[in-house]
Amino acid sequence: MALRAVLVGCGAMSRAWLEAATQSSDVSVVGLADIDASRARARAAEFGLSGAIVAEDAPSLLKATSPDILFDVTVPAARHSVVSAALAAGCHVLTEKPMAESMADARDLVARARAAGRMYAVVQNRRYLTNVRRIARLIRSGAIGAVAEVHADFFRAPHFGGFREEMDHVLLLDMAIHGFDAMRAMTGLDAVGVTCREWEPKQSWYRQGASAAAWFDLSNGGVFTYRGSWCAQGLPTSWECAWRIVGEKGALLWDGDEGIRIERVTGPRDGLFDVVAASEAPALDASDRVGGHAGVIADFLAAIRTGKPPETRGDDNIKSLAMALGAIASAEAGAPCKLEIDPS
Numbered sequence: 001m002a003l004r005a006v007l008v009g010c011g012a013m014s015r016a017w018l019e020a021a022t023q024s025s026d027v028s029v030v031g032l033a034d035i036d037a038s039r040a041r042a043r044a045a046e047f048g049l050s051g052a053i054v055a056e057d058a059p060s061l062l063k064a065t066s067p068d069i070l071f072d073v074t075v076p077a078a079r080h081s082v083v084s085a086a087l088a089a090g091c092h093v094l095t096e097k098p099m100a101e102s103m104a105d106a107r108d109l110v111a112r113a114r115a116a117g118r119m120y121a122v123v124q125n126r127r128y129l130t131n132v133r134r135i136a137r138l139i140r141s142g143a144i145g146a147v148a149e150v151h152a153d154f155f156r157a158p159h160f161g162g163f164r165e166e167m168d169h170v171l172l173l174d175m176a177i178h179g180f181d182a183m184r185a186m187t188g189l190d191a192v193g194v195t196c197r198e199w200e201p202k203q204s205w206y207r208q209g210a211s212a213a214a215w216f217d218l219s220n221g222g223v224f225t226y227r228g229s230w231c232a233q234g235l236p237t238s239w240e241c242a243w244r245i246v247g248e249k250g251a252l253l254w255d256g257d258e259g260i261r262i263e264r265v266t267g268p269r270d271g272l273f274d275v276v277a278a279s280e281a282p283a284l285d286a287s288d289r290v291g292g293h294a295g296v297i298a299d300f301l302a303a304i305r306t307g308k309p310p311e312t313r314g315d316d317n318i319k320s321l322a323m324a325l326g327a328i329a330s331a332e333a334g335a336p337c338k339l340e341i342d343p344s
Helices: 014-022 037-046 058-065 075-088 103-116 132-140 164-167 170-186 293-306 314-335
Strands: 004-009 028-034 051-057 068-074 091-096 120-122 146-153 192-197 212-217 224-230 240-248 252-255 259-270 272-277
Touching: 004 014, 004 058, 014 037, 014 293, 028 037, 028 058, 028 314, 037 051, 037 170, 037 314, 051 058, 058 075, 068 075, 068 293, 091 192, 103 314, 120 293, 120 314, 132 170, 132 224, 132 240, 132 259, 164 170, 170 192, 170 212, 170 224, 170 314, 192 314, 212 240, 212 314
Parallel strands: 004 028, 004 068, 028 051, 068 091, 091 120, 146 224
Antiparallel strands: 146 240, 192 212, 212 224, 240 252, 252 259, 259 272
């Protein structure tokens, strides 16, 4: 029997969620909510959800539908109240990122989910990209040796309108967290400290934090650098960043799209440089779930059925949130910041 799901927050991102959810035979969307009920009705009509109940807030929708699952696609400021209400109502919850606006709120939601015995996970859809999975498999194979440094660049200039152009720390909190989480997924490493600077370029149409650069200390003694801007017009990177991963025995370049280049040390030094040769990233196998939002939702539904925690569970994804909030704290203080990575 399909699990009954409701979705709260019917803005632009809800389309990707509903496209994925309505393709699955394991879930039935029975309700939609938005503070502007007309948007919820429009989404219901768009996806042929003629029987779905429409409400203006999460508590009303939960009371009217008694669902198994709540999909939270609200703005970050509403995250804690919506997820708390869903967990209290006995729902499993899959939420947009960031999972909370503070580490205290994130820990509270993790604790509430644990106490309720419910699955609670975050849509970190970049983990479910084919090349993120392939790179993770390569690194875990030891092909380029232990990771020594990781570098990611993100430069694009979207005119979103709406809440993003008014929010604080827009790049670090709304977008960079994708790169931070992808780094963790590919390398298996966590960050333990950060030094960061934010600034507002003259051409920026964002209120605050459109550009940033951060240096993270990693749990194995390596480093991760992130440079990015939401208002860099011309020569954009991929939405997934442009990456260089340097290992003890080789290096990898990924353009964020289909281009992966790998070179491995294959012989002793010939003059100034060690001998290197091109290599290939491994193919996926049956254990590699892909598909962006669809992959995340499929894993989440499988976790509910089997009881096995999903990859993007809250008590793990809090470590990606800690990177974003730690970078913000460092930028505000103008000083290095240790990261709070203990989920408890």
